[in-house]
Amino acid sequence: MPLLHDRTRAYWETLEADKFVGAVFYGPLRAQINDLHTRVSLYTGILHRSMNGSILRLSAPPAGGPTSVVRVRDLFKHMRACMADASDIINGECATLKITAHTHEAYILLTVNELHRYLSNIERWSTHLLNDTLANSVALPELGNTYAHNIARELLDHLEAIYSLLEFSLHYAELSNNRRLHSATV
Numbered sequence: 422m423p424l425l426h427d428r429t430r431a432y433w434e435t436l437e438a439d440k441f442v443g444a445v446f447y448g449p450l451r452a453q454i455n456d457l458h459t460r461v462s463l464y465t466g467i468l469h470r471s472m473n474g475s476i477l478r479l480s481a482p483p484a485g486g487p488t489s490v491v492r493v494r495d496l497f498k499h500m501r502a503c504m505a506d507a508s509d510i511i512n513g514e515c516a517t518l519k520i521t522a523h524t525h526e527a528y529i530l531l532t533v534n535e536l537h538r539y540l541s542n543i544e545r546w547s548t549h550l551l552n553d554t555l556a557n558s559v560a561l562p563e564l565g566n567t568y569a570h571n572i573a574r575e576l577l578d579h580l581e582a583i584y585s586l587l588e589f590s591l592h593y594a595e596l597s598n599n600r601r602l603h604s605a606t607v
Contacts (some may be wrong), residue, residue, distance in 0.1 A: 438525030450586045457579045458504040465501045480555035503539040529594040547573040583590035
């Protein structure tokens, strides 16, 4: 998965904050999150219908919960719910800022923080799945005899690209806020 190129970063840094939101949030970030949401949903459906998916178990519930999860397909149901929430956020359904505090920079920060809340669960659960020996003991014929750790690696690779965009967005918000404050004092 390609990470941000220097020329792309340099171009995005020159954008006004409202244009940045349109170019980054409603462009590649939305596409990456929707792609990951689709992948998690497809894997959840396949695991739900698969005979091996119903018997695949975790050796222990993931650290930090949910503690009731002992089957891989149940873990994927939780992932799907988190990705649905992340998808809602990137499609404009996040908490409303107070009108007095609304700036594009504040919107960027709020959105990144809200997304991170859900994506960190996907990362934690995928990492758990990657390292769980019991969950990786049975191949999934419906997925070309792949194992759960292959799916987890794929999800983590997609998360890396998303995190790259989120980190850059935080950098941009700080840079843009400093420019705005500097222009106000001049």
